[in-house]
Amino acid sequence: MPANSRNPEISVSDLLLYINCPRRVYFVSRGFELFPEINASRLERMLLKELSLTFPDIVRECSLNADNLCKELETAFLHACEDLPLMFPAEFACIEKEVLEEGKARARAKIPEIAANLFRGLEEYGKDPMLEALTPVKTEPFLSSEKLNLKGVPSKLVCFEGMTVPSIMKPGNCPIQGVWASDRMHAASLALLLEAEAGGEVPFAFVEYVSFGLLRKVTIRSSDRREVLKICRRVEKIKAGFMPEKKEEKFCSDCTFSEHCVSNSSLMSKFF
Ligand code: SF4
Structure with a gap:
Protein backbone atom coordinates (compact mmCIF):
# COMPACT_ATOMS: atom_id res chain seq x y z
CA MET A 1 0.00 0.00 0.00
CA PRO A 2 1.44 3.42 -0.88
CA ALA A 3 2.58 5.33 2.19
CA ASN A 4 0.24 8.26 1.54
CA SER A 5 -2.97 6.28 0.94
CA ARG A 6 -5.70 6.30 3.62
CA ASN A 7 -7.32 3.14 4.88
CA PRO A 8 -11.12 3.03 4.75
CA GLU A 9 -12.75 5.25 7.36
CA ILE A 10 -12.98 3.77 10.79
CA SER A 11 -15.98 4.16 13.04
CA VAL A 12 -16.45 4.80 16.73
CA SER A 13 -17.93 1.30 17.02
CA ASP A 14 -14.55 -0.07 15.82
CA LEU A 15 -12.86 1.79 18.68
CA LEU A 16 -15.29 0.26 21.18
CA LEU A 17 -14.69 -3.19 19.77
CA TYR A 18 -10.95 -2.58 20.06
CA ILE A 19 -11.33 -1.65 23.72
CA ASN A 20 -13.19 -4.94 24.32
CA CYS A 21 -10.65 -6.93 22.34
CA PRO A 22 -8.48 -5.81 19.37
CA ARG A 23 -9.09 -9.10 17.61
CA ARG A 24 -12.82 -8.40 17.39
CA VAL A 25 -12.01 -5.48 15.08
CA TYR A 26 -10.17 -7.90 12.82
CA PHE A 27 -13.10 -10.33 12.62
CA VAL A 28 -15.81 -7.70 12.10
CA SER A 29 -13.77 -5.91 9.43
CA ARG A 30 -13.66 -9.21 7.58
CA GLY A 31 -17.42 -9.69 7.57
CA PHE A 32 -17.98 -11.90 10.62
CA GLU A 33 -21.27 -11.11 12.37
CA LEU A 34 -20.97 -9.73 15.86
CA PHE A 35 -24.53 -10.39 17.07
CA PRO A 36 -26.08 -13.29 15.15
CA GLU A 37 -29.33 -13.25 17.10
CA ILE A 38 -31.32 -11.38 19.70
CA ASN A 39 -31.11 -13.10 23.07
CA ALA A 40 -32.97 -12.07 26.25
CA SER A 41 -30.14 -9.88 27.51
CA ARG A 42 -29.84 -8.02 24.19
CA LEU A 43 -33.60 -7.55 24.07
CA GLU A 44 -33.58 -6.18 27.62
CA ARG A 45 -30.93 -3.63 26.61
CA MET A 46 -32.83 -2.64 23.47
CA LEU A 47 -36.03 -2.10 25.44
CA LEU A 48 -34.34 -0.03 28.13
CA LYS A 49 -32.65 2.13 25.51
CA GLU A 50 -35.98 2.72 23.82
CA LEU A 51 -37.58 3.50 27.17
CA SER A 52 -34.87 6.06 27.97
CA LEU A 53 -35.82 8.07 24.86
CA THR A 54 -39.10 8.84 26.63
CA PHE A 55 -37.43 10.26 29.79
CA PRO A 56 -37.52 13.91 28.61
CA ASP A 57 -41.26 13.83 27.83
CA ILE A 58 -42.04 12.02 31.07
CA VAL A 59 -39.96 14.41 33.18
CA ARG A 60 -41.46 17.44 31.40
CA GLU A 61 -45.08 16.40 31.77
CA CYS A 62 -45.22 14.35 34.92
CA SER A 63 -46.01 15.90 38.32
CA LEU A 64 -42.91 14.87 40.13
CA ASN A 65 -42.99 12.06 42.60
CA ALA A 66 -41.47 8.59 42.37
CA ASP A 67 -44.86 6.82 42.09
CA ASN A 68 -46.00 8.98 39.17
CA LEU A 69 -42.68 8.50 37.43
CA CYS A 70 -42.97 4.75 37.85
CA LYS A 71 -46.50 4.68 36.39
CA GLU A 72 -45.49 6.83 33.42
CA LEU A 73 -42.45 4.64 32.79
CA GLU A 74 -44.65 1.52 32.89
CA THR A 75 -46.90 3.01 30.20
CA ALA A 76 -43.94 4.09 28.06
CA PHE A 77 -42.46 0.61 28.49
CA LEU A 78 -45.58 -1.03 27.05
CA HIS A 79 -45.33 1.28 24.04
CA ALA A 80 -41.65 0.38 23.61
CA CYS A 81 -42.61 -3.34 23.63
CA GLU A 82 -45.10 -2.68 20.83
CA ASP A 83 -42.81 -0.43 18.80
CA LEU A 84 -39.56 -2.37 18.86
CA PRO A 85 -40.68 -5.25 16.59
CA LEU A 86 -41.90 -2.66 14.06
CA MET A 87 -38.51 -0.98 14.12
CA PHE A 88 -36.46 -4.18 13.82
CA PRO A 89 -38.71 -6.55 11.83
CA ALA A 90 -35.95 -8.83 10.53
CA GLU A 91 -34.43 -9.41 13.97
CA PHE A 92 -37.81 -9.96 15.65
CA ALA A 93 -39.02 -12.37 12.94
CA CYS A 94 -36.77 -15.12 14.30
CA ILE A 95 -36.96 -14.44 18.01
CA GLU A 96 -38.51 -17.15 20.18
CA LYS A 97 -41.49 -16.38 22.42
CA GLU A 98 -39.67 -17.43 25.64
CA VAL A 99 -36.72 -15.17 24.80
CA LEU A 100 -39.12 -12.31 24.12
CA GLU A 101 -40.92 -12.79 27.43
CA GLU A 102 -37.68 -13.15 29.40
CA GLY A 103 -36.21 -10.00 27.83
CA LYS A 104 -39.35 -8.02 28.60
CA ALA A 105 -39.53 -9.30 32.19
CA ARG A 106 -35.87 -8.44 32.81
CA ALA A 107 -36.31 -4.92 31.44
CA ARG A 108 -39.56 -4.32 33.30
CA ALA A 109 -37.95 -5.33 36.60
CA LYS A 110 -35.60 -2.34 36.25
CA ILE A 111 -38.38 0.26 36.14
CA PRO A 112 -38.72 0.93 39.93
CA GLU A 113 -34.98 1.56 40.25
CA ILE A 114 -34.99 3.78 37.14
CA ALA A 115 -37.89 5.80 38.57
CA ALA A 116 -36.21 6.16 41.98
CA ASN A 117 -32.91 7.33 40.46
CA LEU A 118 -34.57 9.73 38.03
CA PHE A 119 -36.53 11.20 40.91
CA ARG A 120 -33.37 11.54 43.01
CA GLY A 121 -31.62 13.26 40.08
CA LEU A 122 -34.50 15.69 39.71
CA GLU A 123 -34.38 16.54 43.41
CA GLU A 124 -30.61 16.95 43.39
CA TYR A 125 -30.08 18.89 40.13
CA GLY A 126 -33.51 20.43 39.46
CA LYS A 127 -35.98 19.82 36.67
CA ASP A 128 -34.63 22.35 34.15
CA PRO A 129 -30.98 21.24 34.20
CA MET A 130 -32.11 17.59 34.03
CA LEU A 131 -34.30 18.37 31.05
CA GLU A 132 -31.44 20.19 29.31
CA ALA A 133 -29.16 17.21 29.83
CA LEU A 134 -31.78 14.67 28.70
CA THR A 135 -33.52 16.40 25.79
CA PRO A 136 -31.97 15.85 22.38
CA VAL A 137 -31.42 18.75 20.02
CA LYS A 138 -30.52 16.02 17.50
CA THR A 139 -31.06 12.27 17.77
CA GLU A 140 -28.44 9.92 16.29
CA PRO A 141 -26.76 12.51 14.04
CA PHE A 142 -24.08 11.18 11.71
CA LEU A 143 -20.70 12.78 12.45
CA SER A 144 -17.57 12.30 10.38
CA SER A 145 -14.12 13.78 9.95
CA GLU A 146 -11.79 13.19 7.04
CA LYS A 147 -8.90 14.52 9.10
CA LEU A 148 -9.50 12.00 11.88
CA ASN A 149 -10.50 9.30 9.36
CA LEU A 150 -13.36 8.61 11.76
CA LYS A 151 -17.14 8.53 11.76
CA GLY A 152 -19.69 7.92 14.48
CA VAL A 153 -23.24 8.39 15.66
CA PRO A 154 -23.88 9.65 19.19
CA SER A 155 -27.21 8.60 20.73
CA LYS A 156 -28.04 12.30 20.82
CA LEU A 157 -26.70 15.81 21.01
CA VAL A 158 -27.98 17.89 23.89
CA CYS A 159 -27.64 21.59 24.62
CA PHE A 160 -26.42 22.04 28.19
CA GLU A 161 -25.43 25.40 29.65
CA GLY A 162 -25.40 26.86 26.15
CA MET A 163 -23.08 24.19 24.72
CA THR A 164 -23.99 21.43 22.29
CA VAL A 165 -22.39 18.21 23.49
CA PRO A 166 -22.74 14.47 22.77
CA SER A 167 -24.71 12.15 25.00
CA ILE A 168 -24.44 8.37 24.83
CA MET A 169 -26.92 5.84 26.15
CA LYS A 170 -25.40 2.80 27.82
CA PRO A 171 -27.62 -0.12 28.75
CA GLY A 172 -25.02 -2.05 30.78
CA ASN A 173 -23.89 -1.78 34.39
CA CYS A 174 -23.15 1.55 35.98
CA PRO A 175 -20.05 2.34 38.09
CA ILE A 176 -20.61 3.70 41.60
CA GLN A 177 -19.11 7.02 40.55
CA GLY A 178 -18.18 8.58 37.21
CA VAL A 179 -18.15 6.46 34.05
CA TRP A 180 -16.39 3.31 32.88
CA ALA A 181 -13.07 3.83 31.09
CA SER A 182 -14.54 2.51 27.82
CA ASP A 183 -17.46 4.96 28.10
CA ARG A 184 -14.97 7.78 28.63
CA MET A 185 -13.24 6.78 25.37
CA HIS A 186 -16.61 6.57 23.62
CA ALA A 187 -17.56 10.07 24.82
CA ALA A 188 -14.12 11.50 23.94
CA SER A 189 -14.22 10.09 20.39
CA LEU A 190 -17.62 11.69 19.80
CA ALA A 191 -16.45 14.99 21.30
CA LEU A 192 -13.52 14.97 18.84
CA LEU A 193 -15.92 14.30 15.97
CA LEU A 194 -18.31 17.03 17.05
CA GLU A 195 -15.41 19.49 17.32
CA ALA A 196 -14.30 18.53 13.81
CA GLU A 197 -17.82 19.09 12.43
CA ALA A 198 -18.96 22.13 14.37
CA GLY A 199 -15.69 23.82 15.45
CA GLY A 200 -14.97 24.94 19.01
CA GLU A 201 -14.03 22.83 21.98
CA VAL A 202 -16.43 20.24 23.38
CA PRO A 203 -15.28 20.14 27.01
CA PHE A 204 -17.69 17.52 28.33
CA ALA A 205 -20.26 14.92 27.35
CA PHE A 206 -22.98 12.92 29.05
CA VAL A 207 -23.27 9.20 29.62
CA GLU A 208 -26.78 7.96 30.36
CA TYR A 209 -26.89 4.58 32.13
CA VAL A 210 -30.35 3.71 30.90
CA SER A 211 -30.86 0.55 32.99
CA PHE A 212 -30.56 2.69 36.12
CA GLY A 213 -31.95 6.10 35.13
CA LEU A 214 -28.57 7.67 35.98
CA LEU A 215 -26.96 10.49 34.06
CA ARG A 216 -23.24 11.20 34.40
CA LYS A 217 -21.33 14.22 33.10
CA VAL A 218 -17.84 13.39 31.90
CA THR A 219 -15.07 15.97 31.35
CA ILE A 220 -13.08 15.31 28.19
CA ARG A 221 -9.39 15.44 29.13
CA SER A 222 -6.34 15.78 26.87
CA SER A 223 -5.29 12.30 27.95
CA ASP A 224 -8.66 10.93 26.71
CA ARG A 225 -8.13 12.61 23.34
CA ARG A 226 -4.59 11.20 23.11
CA GLU A 227 -5.86 7.70 23.90
CA VAL A 228 -8.62 7.92 21.27
CA LEU A 229 -6.12 9.03 18.60
CA LYS A 230 -3.80 6.17 19.57
CA ILE A 231 -6.61 3.63 19.30
CA CYS A 232 -7.67 5.08 15.93
CA ARG A 233 -4.19 4.40 14.51
CA ARG A 234 -4.17 0.86 15.89
CA VAL A 235 -7.60 0.16 14.42
CA GLU A 236 -6.48 1.49 11.03
CA LYS A 237 -3.60 -0.98 11.13
CA ILE A 238 -5.91 -3.90 11.99
CA LYS A 239 -8.40 -2.99 9.26
CA ALA A 240 -5.51 -2.87 6.82
CA CYS A 261 -10.23 -17.27 17.24
CA VAL A 262 -7.27 -19.56 17.21
CA SER A 263 -3.56 -18.89 16.90
CA ASN A 264 -2.51 -16.67 14.00
CA SER A 265 -0.98 -19.49 11.98
CA SER A 266 -4.04 -21.77 12.38
CA LEU A 267 -6.35 -18.92 11.41
CA MET A 268 -4.41 -18.23 8.25
CA SER A 269 -4.75 -21.87 7.27
CA LYS A 270 -8.55 -21.52 7.54
CA PHE A 271 -8.58 -18.62 5.10
CA PHE A 272 -6.01 -19.73 2.51
S1 SF4 B 1 -12.35 -15.15 21.45
FE1 SF4 B 1 -10.80 -13.97 20.30
S2 SF4 B 1 -11.90 -12.22 19.45
FE2 SF4 B 1 -13.18 -13.09 21.07
S3 SF4 B 1 -12.64 -11.94 22.91
FE3 SF4 B 1 -11.34 -13.75 22.89
S4 SF4 B 1 -9.41 -13.10 21.86
FE4 SF4 B 1 -11.02 -11.57 21.40
Whole structure:
Protein backbone atom coordinates (compact mmCIF):
# COMPACT_ATOMS: atom_id res chain seq x y z
CA MET A 1 0.00 0.00 0.00
CA PRO A 2 1.44 3.42 -0.88
CA ALA A 3 2.58 5.33 2.19
CA ASN A 4 0.24 8.26 1.54
CA SER A 5 -2.97 6.28 0.94
CA ARG A 6 -5.70 6.30 3.62
CA ASN A 7 -7.32 3.14 4.88
CA PRO A 8 -11.12 3.03 4.75
CA GLU A 9 -12.75 5.25 7.36
CA ILE A 10 -12.98 3.77 10.79
CA SER A 11 -15.98 4.16 13.04
CA VAL A 12 -16.45 4.80 16.73
CA SER A 13 -17.93 1.30 17.02
CA ASP A 14 -14.55 -0.07 15.82
CA LEU A 15 -12.86 1.79 18.68
CA LEU A 16 -15.29 0.26 21.18
CA LEU A 17 -14.69 -3.19 19.77
CA TYR A 18 -10.95 -2.58 20.06
CA ILE A 19 -11.33 -1.65 23.72
CA ASN A 20 -13.19 -4.94 24.32
CA CYS A 21 -10.65 -6.93 22.34
CA PRO A 22 -8.48 -5.81 19.37
CA ARG A 23 -9.09 -9.10 17.61
CA ARG A 24 -12.82 -8.40 17.39
CA VAL A 25 -12.01 -5.48 15.08
CA TYR A 26 -10.17 -7.90 12.82
CA PHE A 27 -13.10 -10.33 12.62
CA VAL A 28 -15.81 -7.70 12.10
CA SER A 29 -13.77 -5.91 9.43
CA ARG A 30 -13.66 -9.21 7.58
CA GLY A 31 -17.42 -9.69 7.57
CA PHE A 32 -17.98 -11.90 10.62
CA GLU A 33 -21.27 -11.11 12.37
CA LEU A 34 -20.97 -9.73 15.86
CA PHE A 35 -24.53 -10.39 17.07
CA PRO A 36 -26.08 -13.29 15.15
CA GLU A 37 -29.33 -13.25 17.10
CA ILE A 38 -31.32 -11.38 19.70
CA ASN A 39 -31.11 -13.10 23.07
CA ALA A 40 -32.97 -12.07 26.25
CA SER A 41 -30.14 -9.88 27.51
CA ARG A 42 -29.84 -8.02 24.19
CA LEU A 43 -33.60 -7.55 24.07
CA GLU A 44 -33.58 -6.18 27.62
CA ARG A 45 -30.93 -3.63 26.61
CA MET A 46 -32.83 -2.64 23.47
CA LEU A 47 -36.03 -2.10 25.44
CA LEU A 48 -34.34 -0.03 28.13
CA LYS A 49 -32.65 2.13 25.51
CA GLU A 50 -35.98 2.72 23.82
CA LEU A 51 -37.58 3.50 27.17
CA SER A 52 -34.87 6.06 27.97
CA LEU A 53 -35.82 8.07 24.86
CA THR A 54 -39.10 8.84 26.63
CA PHE A 55 -37.43 10.26 29.79
CA PRO A 56 -37.52 13.91 28.61
CA ASP A 57 -41.26 13.83 27.83
CA ILE A 58 -42.04 12.02 31.07
CA VAL A 59 -39.96 14.41 33.18
CA ARG A 60 -41.46 17.44 31.40
CA GLU A 61 -45.08 16.40 31.77
CA CYS A 62 -45.22 14.35 34.92
CA SER A 63 -46.01 15.90 38.32
CA LEU A 64 -42.91 14.87 40.13
CA ASN A 65 -42.99 12.06 42.60
CA ALA A 66 -41.47 8.59 42.37
CA ASP A 67 -44.86 6.82 42.09
CA ASN A 68 -46.00 8.98 39.17
CA LEU A 69 -42.68 8.50 37.43
CA CYS A 70 -42.97 4.75 37.85
CA LYS A 71 -46.50 4.68 36.39
CA GLU A 72 -45.49 6.83 33.42
CA LEU A 73 -42.45 4.64 32.79
CA GLU A 74 -44.65 1.52 32.89
CA THR A 75 -46.90 3.01 30.20
CA ALA A 76 -43.94 4.09 28.06
CA PHE A 77 -42.46 0.61 28.49
CA LEU A 78 -45.58 -1.03 27.05
CA HIS A 79 -45.33 1.28 24.04
CA ALA A 80 -41.65 0.38 23.61
CA CYS A 81 -42.61 -3.34 23.63
CA GLU A 82 -45.10 -2.68 20.83
CA ASP A 83 -42.81 -0.43 18.80
CA LEU A 84 -39.56 -2.37 18.86
CA PRO A 85 -40.68 -5.25 16.59
CA LEU A 86 -41.90 -2.66 14.06
CA MET A 87 -38.51 -0.98 14.12
CA PHE A 88 -36.46 -4.18 13.82
CA PRO A 89 -38.71 -6.55 11.83
CA ALA A 90 -35.95 -8.83 10.53
CA GLU A 91 -34.43 -9.41 13.97
CA PHE A 92 -37.81 -9.96 15.65
CA ALA A 93 -39.02 -12.37 12.94
CA CYS A 94 -36.77 -15.12 14.30
CA ILE A 95 -36.96 -14.44 18.01
CA GLU A 96 -38.51 -17.15 20.18
CA LYS A 97 -41.49 -16.38 22.42
CA GLU A 98 -39.67 -17.43 25.64
CA VAL A 99 -36.72 -15.17 24.80
CA LEU A 100 -39.12 -12.31 24.12
CA GLU A 101 -40.92 -12.79 27.43
CA GLU A 102 -37.68 -13.15 29.40
CA GLY A 103 -36.21 -10.00 27.83
CA LYS A 104 -39.35 -8.02 28.60
CA ALA A 105 -39.53 -9.30 32.19
CA ARG A 106 -35.87 -8.44 32.81
CA ALA A 107 -36.31 -4.92 31.44
CA ARG A 108 -39.56 -4.32 33.30
CA ALA A 109 -37.95 -5.33 36.60
CA LYS A 110 -35.60 -2.34 36.25
CA ILE A 111 -38.38 0.26 36.14
CA PRO A 112 -38.72 0.93 39.93
CA GLU A 113 -34.98 1.56 40.25
CA ILE A 114 -34.99 3.78 37.14
CA ALA A 115 -37.89 5.80 38.57
CA ALA A 116 -36.21 6.16 41.98
CA ASN A 117 -32.91 7.33 40.46
CA LEU A 118 -34.57 9.73 38.03
CA PHE A 119 -36.53 11.20 40.91
CA ARG A 120 -33.37 11.54 43.01
CA GLY A 121 -31.62 13.26 40.08
CA LEU A 122 -34.50 15.69 39.71
CA GLU A 123 -34.38 16.54 43.41
CA GLU A 124 -30.61 16.95 43.39
CA TYR A 125 -30.08 18.89 40.13
CA GLY A 126 -33.51 20.43 39.46
CA LYS A 127 -35.98 19.82 36.67
CA ASP A 128 -34.63 22.35 34.15
CA PRO A 129 -30.98 21.24 34.20
CA MET A 130 -32.11 17.59 34.03
CA LEU A 131 -34.30 18.37 31.05
CA GLU A 132 -31.44 20.19 29.31
CA ALA A 133 -29.16 17.21 29.83
CA LEU A 134 -31.78 14.67 28.70
CA THR A 135 -33.52 16.40 25.79
CA PRO A 136 -31.97 15.85 22.38
CA VAL A 137 -31.42 18.75 20.02
CA LYS A 138 -30.52 16.02 17.50
CA THR A 139 -31.06 12.27 17.77
CA GLU A 140 -28.44 9.92 16.29
CA PRO A 141 -26.76 12.51 14.04
CA PHE A 142 -24.08 11.18 11.71
CA LEU A 143 -20.70 12.78 12.45
CA SER A 144 -17.57 12.30 10.38
CA SER A 145 -14.12 13.78 9.95
CA GLU A 146 -11.79 13.19 7.04
CA LYS A 147 -8.90 14.52 9.10
CA LEU A 148 -9.50 12.00 11.88
CA ASN A 149 -10.50 9.30 9.36
CA LEU A 150 -13.36 8.61 11.76
CA LYS A 151 -17.14 8.53 11.76
CA GLY A 152 -19.69 7.92 14.48
CA VAL A 153 -23.24 8.39 15.66
CA PRO A 154 -23.88 9.65 19.19
CA SER A 155 -27.21 8.60 20.73
CA LYS A 156 -28.04 12.30 20.82
CA LEU A 157 -26.70 15.81 21.01
CA VAL A 158 -27.98 17.89 23.89
CA CYS A 159 -27.64 21.59 24.62
CA PHE A 160 -26.42 22.04 28.19
CA GLU A 161 -25.43 25.40 29.65
CA GLY A 162 -25.40 26.86 26.15
CA MET A 163 -23.08 24.19 24.72
CA THR A 164 -23.99 21.43 22.29
CA VAL A 165 -22.39 18.21 23.49
CA PRO A 166 -22.74 14.47 22.77
CA SER A 167 -24.71 12.15 25.00
CA ILE A 168 -24.44 8.37 24.83
CA MET A 169 -26.92 5.84 26.15
CA LYS A 170 -25.40 2.80 27.82
CA PRO A 171 -27.62 -0.12 28.75
CA GLY A 172 -25.02 -2.05 30.78
CA ASN A 173 -23.89 -1.78 34.39
CA CYS A 174 -23.15 1.55 35.98
CA PRO A 175 -20.05 2.34 38.09
CA ILE A 176 -20.61 3.70 41.60
CA GLN A 177 -19.11 7.02 40.55
CA GLY A 178 -18.18 8.58 37.21
CA VAL A 179 -18.15 6.46 34.05
CA TRP A 180 -16.39 3.31 32.88
CA ALA A 181 -13.07 3.83 31.09
CA SER A 182 -14.54 2.51 27.82
CA ASP A 183 -17.46 4.96 28.10
CA ARG A 184 -14.97 7.78 28.63
CA MET A 185 -13.24 6.78 25.37
CA HIS A 186 -16.61 6.57 23.62
CA ALA A 187 -17.56 10.07 24.82
CA ALA A 188 -14.12 11.50 23.94
CA SER A 189 -14.22 10.09 20.39
CA LEU A 190 -17.62 11.69 19.80
CA ALA A 191 -16.45 14.99 21.30
CA LEU A 192 -13.52 14.97 18.84
CA LEU A 193 -15.92 14.30 15.97
CA LEU A 194 -18.31 17.03 17.05
CA GLU A 195 -15.41 19.49 17.32
CA ALA A 196 -14.30 18.53 13.81
CA GLU A 197 -17.82 19.09 12.43
CA ALA A 198 -18.96 22.13 14.37
CA GLY A 199 -15.69 23.82 15.45
CA GLY A 200 -14.97 24.94 19.01
CA GLU A 201 -14.03 22.83 21.98
CA VAL A 202 -16.43 20.24 23.38
CA PRO A 203 -15.28 20.14 27.01
CA PHE A 204 -17.69 17.52 28.33
CA ALA A 205 -20.26 14.92 27.35
CA PHE A 206 -22.98 12.92 29.05
CA VAL A 207 -23.27 9.20 29.62
CA GLU A 208 -26.78 7.96 30.36
CA TYR A 209 -26.89 4.58 32.13
CA VAL A 210 -30.35 3.71 30.90
CA SER A 211 -30.86 0.55 32.99
CA PHE A 212 -30.56 2.69 36.12
CA GLY A 213 -31.95 6.10 35.13
CA LEU A 214 -28.57 7.67 35.98
CA LEU A 215 -26.96 10.49 34.06
CA ARG A 216 -23.24 11.20 34.40
CA LYS A 217 -21.33 14.22 33.10
CA VAL A 218 -17.84 13.39 31.90
CA THR A 219 -15.07 15.97 31.35
CA ILE A 220 -13.08 15.31 28.19
CA ARG A 221 -9.39 15.44 29.13
CA SER A 222 -6.34 15.78 26.87
CA SER A 223 -5.29 12.30 27.95
CA ASP A 224 -8.66 10.93 26.71
CA ARG A 225 -8.13 12.61 23.34
CA ARG A 226 -4.59 11.20 23.11
CA GLU A 227 -5.86 7.70 23.90
CA VAL A 228 -8.62 7.92 21.27
CA LEU A 229 -6.12 9.03 18.60
CA LYS A 230 -3.80 6.17 19.57
CA ILE A 231 -6.61 3.63 19.30
CA CYS A 232 -7.67 5.08 15.93
CA ARG A 233 -4.19 4.40 14.51
CA ARG A 234 -4.17 0.86 15.89
CA VAL A 235 -7.60 0.16 14.42
CA GLU A 236 -6.48 1.49 11.03
CA LYS A 237 -3.60 -0.98 11.13
CA ILE A 238 -5.91 -3.90 11.99
CA LYS A 239 -8.40 -2.99 9.26
CA ALA A 240 -5.51 -2.87 6.82
CA GLY A 241 -4.82 -6.54 7.60
CA PHE A 242 -2.77 -6.71 10.79
CA MET A 243 -3.97 -9.55 13.04
CA PRO A 244 -3.42 -8.72 16.75
CA GLU A 245 -2.11 -11.44 19.02
CA LYS A 246 -4.75 -13.57 20.72
CA LYS A 247 -4.96 -12.81 24.42
CA GLU A 248 -7.17 -14.55 26.92
CA GLU A 249 -9.72 -11.80 27.33
CA LYS A 250 -12.47 -11.83 29.93
CA PHE A 251 -14.96 -11.72 27.05
CA CYS A 252 -13.60 -14.89 25.35
CA SER A 253 -16.13 -17.28 26.92
CA ASP A 254 -19.11 -15.31 25.53
CA CYS A 255 -17.46 -14.20 22.30
CA THR A 256 -19.21 -14.84 18.99
CA PHE A 257 -15.81 -15.41 17.36
CA SER A 258 -14.37 -17.90 19.84
CA GLU A 259 -14.57 -20.84 17.42
CA HIS A 260 -12.60 -18.87 14.79
CA CYS A 261 -10.23 -17.27 17.24
CA VAL A 262 -7.27 -19.56 17.21
CA SER A 263 -3.56 -18.89 16.90
CA ASN A 264 -2.51 -16.67 14.00
CA SER A 265 -0.98 -19.49 11.98
CA SER A 266 -4.04 -21.77 12.38
CA LEU A 267 -6.35 -18.92 11.41
CA MET A 268 -4.41 -18.23 8.25
CA SER A 269 -4.75 -21.87 7.27
CA LYS A 270 -8.55 -21.52 7.54
CA PHE A 271 -8.58 -18.62 5.10
CA PHE A 272 -6.01 -19.73 2.51
S1 SF4 B 1 -12.35 -15.15 21.45
FE1 SF4 B 1 -11.34 -13.75 22.89
S2 SF4 B 1 -9.41 -13.10 21.86
FE2 SF4 B 1 -10.80 -13.97 20.30
S3 SF4 B 1 -11.90 -12.22 19.45
FE3 SF4 B 1 -13.18 -13.09 21.07
S4 SF4 B 1 -12.64 -11.94 22.91
FE4 SF4 B 1 -11.02 -11.57 21.40
